[in-house]
Amino acid sequence: MDTxxxxxxxxxxxxxxxxxxxxxxxxxxxxxxxxxxxxxxxxIGVLPGVGPIATITMLLPITFGIDPVGALIMLAGIxxxxxxxxxxxxxxxxIPGEATSVVTTLDGHQMAKQGRAGVALGIAAIGSFIAxxxxxxxxxxxxxxxxxxxxxFGPADYFSLMVLGLMFAVVLARGSVARAIAVILVGILxxxxxxxxxxxxxxxxxGWSEISDGLDVAVLAMGLFGFAEILKNLETTQTRxxxxxxxxxxxxxRKDFRQAAAPIARGTFLGSLLGLLPGNGAVLGPFASYTxxxxxxxxPSRFGKGAIEGVAGPEAANNSGAQTAxxxxxxxxxxxxxxxxxxxxAMTIHGIVPGPQIMTKQPQLFWGMIASMWxxxxxxxxxxxxxxxxxxxxxKVPYRLMFPSIVLxxxxxxxxxxxxxxxxxxxxxxxxxxxxxxxFGLEPAPLLLGFVLGRLMEEKLRxxxxxxxxxMTTFVDCQVWLxxxxxxxxxxxxxxxxxxxxxAVLPSISKSREEVFxxxx
Amino acid sequence: MLDVPGDRAQPSxxxxxxxxxxxxxxxxxxxxxxxxxxxxxxxxxxxLTSVGPALMPRSVAxxxxxxxxxxxxxxxxxxxxxxxxxHLRGPFFVLGSVLLFAMTIRGSTLTFGSxxxxxxxxxxxxxxxxxxxxxxxxxxxxxxxxxxxxTTFLTLACVGMFKYLLRLPIPILPPGWGPF
Numbered sequence: 001m002d003t004x005x006x007x008x009x010x011x012x013x014x015x016x017x018x019x020x021x022x023x024x025x026x027x028x029x030x031x032x033x034x035x036x037x038x039x040x041x042x043x044i045g046v047l048p049g050v051g052p053i054a055t056i057t058m059l060l061p062i063t064f065g066i067d068p069v070g071a072l073i074m075l076a077g078i079x080x081x082x083x084x085x086x087x088x089x090x091x092x093x094x095i096p097g098e099a100t101s102v103v104t105t106l107d108g109h110q111m112a113k114q115g116r117a118g119v120a121l122g123i124a125a126i127g128s129f130i131a132x133x134x135x136x137x138x139x140x141x142x143x144x145x146x147x148x149x150x151x152x153f154g155p156a157d158y159f160s161l162m163v164l165g166l167m168f169a170v171v172l173a174r175g176s177v178a179r180a181i182a183v184i185l186v187g188i189l190x191x192x193x194x195x196x197x198x199x200x201x202x203x204x205x206x207g208w209s210e211i212s213d214g215l216d217v218a219v220l221a222m223g224l225f226g227f228a229e230i231l232k233n234l235e236t237t238q239t240r241x242x243x244x245x246x247x248x249x250x251x252x253x254r255k256d257f258r259q260a261a262a263p264i265a266r267g268t269f270l271g272s273l274l275g276l277l278p279g280n281g282a283v284l285g286p287f288a289s290y291t292x293x294x295x296x297x298x299x300p301s302r303f304g305k306g307a308i309e310g311v312a313g314p315e316a317a318n319n320s321g322a323q324t325a326x327x328x329x330x331x332x333x334x335x336x337x338x339x340x341x342x343x344x345x346a347m348t349i350h351g352i353v354p355g356p357q358i359m360t361k362q363p364q365l366f367w368g369m370i371a372s373m374w375x376x377x378x379x380x381x382x383x384x385x386x387x388x389x390x391x392x393x394x395x396k397v398p399y400r401l402m403f404p405s406i407v408l409x410x411x412x413x414x415x416x417x418x419x420x421x422x423x424x425x426x427x428x429x430x431x432x433x434x435x436x437x438x439x440f441g442l443e444p445a446p447l448l449l450g451f452v453l454g455r456l457m458e459e460k461l462r463x464x465x466x467x468x469x470x471x472m473t474t475f476v477d478c479q480v481w482l483x484x485x486x487x488x489x490x491x492x493x494x495x496x497x498x499x500x501x502x503x504a505v506l507p508s509i510s511k512s513r514e515e516v517f518x519x520x521x
Numbered sequence: 522m523l524d525v526p527g528d529r530a531q532p533s534x535x536x537x538x539x540x541x542x543x544x545x546x547x548x549x550x551x552x553x554x555x556x557x558x559x560x561x562x563x564x565x566x567x568x569l570t571s572v573g574p575a576l577m578p579r580s581v582a583x584x585x586x587x588x589x590x591x592x593x594x595x596x597x598x599x600x601x602x603x604x605x606x607x608h609l610r611g612p613f614f615v616l617g618s619v620l621l622f623a624m625t626i627r628g629s630t631l632t633f634g635s636x637x638x639x640x641x642x643x644x645x646x647x648x649x650x651x652x653x654x655x656x657x658x659x660x661x662x663x664x665x666x667x668x669x670x671x672t673t674f675l676t677l678a679c680v681g682m683f684k685y686l687l688r689l690p691i692p693i694l695p696p697g698w699g700p701f
Contacts, residue, residue: 064689101523111560181588182585182592183583186550186585189553189581192577198572199565199573199574201565203562204556204578205560206560234610235608246592267622399660400668401667404653404654404656404657404668404672405653405675407615407619407652409679412645424619428619430613431615439545440549442546462572469570471569
């Protein structure tokens with residue numbers, strides 16, 4: 001009875017909160033911003049080799065004149081647009097716009113070659129929409145309890161949670177575990193550049209006053225992901241085979257729907273779950289979904305030759321993961337991946353500190369943003385399908401014209417963040433650094449995550465140590481054998497982190513870890 | 522992003538260095554670690570009871586160095602991929618064009634010892650096309666007429682969008698040239 005009334009009360013509260021959110025998001029201005037964000041995000045995201053990170057950094061300045069609620073709604077729209085644009089490129093050109101749409105190239109592009117590009121794009125859009133709807137409900141339902149839980153977190157627990165997140169990032173990164181850990185450590189090292197908050201002393205600035213405030217996440221991201229990516233693309237002579245076959249019917253037929261329904265449901269579930277994980281779980285969603293569908297299929301040999309399940313499932317997983325990744329950011333204030341790290345930067349510019357206090361102090365912003373997530377998904381469905389012709393034309397613009405434009409837009413974007421030419425200069429330096437990382441087989445994505453979490457980690461570490469009077473044991477203060485446990489959360493998280501690493505290095509598991517990624521090669 | 526170059530590269534084969542990729546990555550990490558250690562010289566390390574500003578950077582730098590040394594050792598022991606060729610054209614023109622933008626958008630002063638070179642502010646309408654044209658040299662396939670026409674169009678579009686539509690405080694022309 002009690003549980004029932006609690007559940008009822010919870011549902012009522014949820015409805016009330018969503019009502020508030022929709023009231024905010026449905027205002028003409030915010031609706032327009034959401035639409036504009038989705039449209040521009042898709043426009044830039046469609047460009048081959050321009051992922052969500054570069055897109056968001058490039059477009060950050062256009063949100064400056066807008067109030068925080070509107071700006072965040074627009075940025076979220078840009079993010080979804082960029083994600084969806086990446087899938088369009090994957091299907092039509094066989095070049096993944098970003099990491100998560102690698103899987104879509106496998107069957108999506110094959111479908112396009114068979115003259116079924118329209119159906120592939122259609123099912124991707126519909127699957128994404130369904131996944132987005134479910135993910136929005138999950139976010140809304142989990143937000144309140146998770147925020148309440150976050151308030152129980154002490155500095156030690158936060159620190160351990162971030163350690164867990166970084167360990168996830170290590171496991172989910174490609175290549176060797178040692179390389180991933182090393183790259184994350186470099187990110188943490190970069191995060192210590194600037195004035196130490198407690199002592200006021202400058203660290204790693206080499207007497208250069210321009211970086212005494214620390215490095216900017218947008219500058220780092222643009223260098224590592226914007227410019228380094230261009231340099232890499234210029235070297236590989238891309239054979240862009242834009243599909244010449246007709247796009248065909250956009251609406252999948254009854255048989256397509258029957259085949260795609262279950263993969264979409266499974267993909268949505270997998271993606272939502274993985275997206276919740278700290279440490280870039282969202283990236284794994286599409287891979288996991290593809291592997292699962294291939295295992296479940298009656299005839300696995302169809303995969304890679306244009307199986308609709310291979311598009312529907314991963315696309316659903318991609319989108320739901322992209323959205324539930326907001327949960328750790330909005331409730332705990334911890335960005336789970338590089339894109340969310342950038343969102344933190346964007347929020348800071350607008351004077352919002354992500355974390356549990358957003359929901360209680362700025363309910364309009366919080367619920368407005370969640371409601372706009374669903375509206376954004378709806379808009380993607382509405383604007384993308386009719387505009388496919390436009391995207392196809394856009395894709396035919398040769399790279400020799402595209403990359404100088406991207407360079408210019410990146411420059412303007414970075415300059416405008418702080419009206420600072422020095423920032424532009426530093427972006428170039430990080431571009432060179434990113435290029436070197438790629439050349440040496442070091443992945444830049446975990447670096448950015450380490451960079452963002454590094455600052456928070458140091459802060460929480462120092463707080464925790466002050467509280468515990470210098471006892472490192474505060475992180476694992478748990479003597480189960482004595483029936484005493486002072487820090488159950490922190491201890492549990494650290495044990496989990498340790499388990500993950502052990503499991504990842506075990507030969508049998510590390511083999512299957514390769515298997516999950518191998519389809520992408 | 523997912524395309525780690527080592528995936529497709531040729532194995533380094535016989536020789537003392539069995540994995541050029543590991544050696545390169547290891548050396549890079551060691552350099553980063555040394556810079557980190559150098560940059561936190563003279564700062565208080567502190568104890569656990571009162572953590573000093575150097576604790577985090579120095580311990581992280583040491584760890585980076587350890588991984589770097591580990592990779593260098595691996596490179597002599599197990600066979601791995603060869604380093605990919607480094608290209609100069611792309612980085613030179615693309616990153617050069619970014620520097621060009623940084624120097625000319627609002628003007629700047631370059632200092633080489635006692636030599637000072639003042640670079641005037643050119644503004645978006647001039648610095649923009651300069652950036653695009655310089656960057657375009659990175660690609661051999663660039664065609665002169667096409668890129669000139671395209672740059673003109675792009676510059677007009679950017680000025681229109683960033684100055685008039687979004688009203689960003691970005692300089693458009695050199696100071697004193699017209700109404701900006």
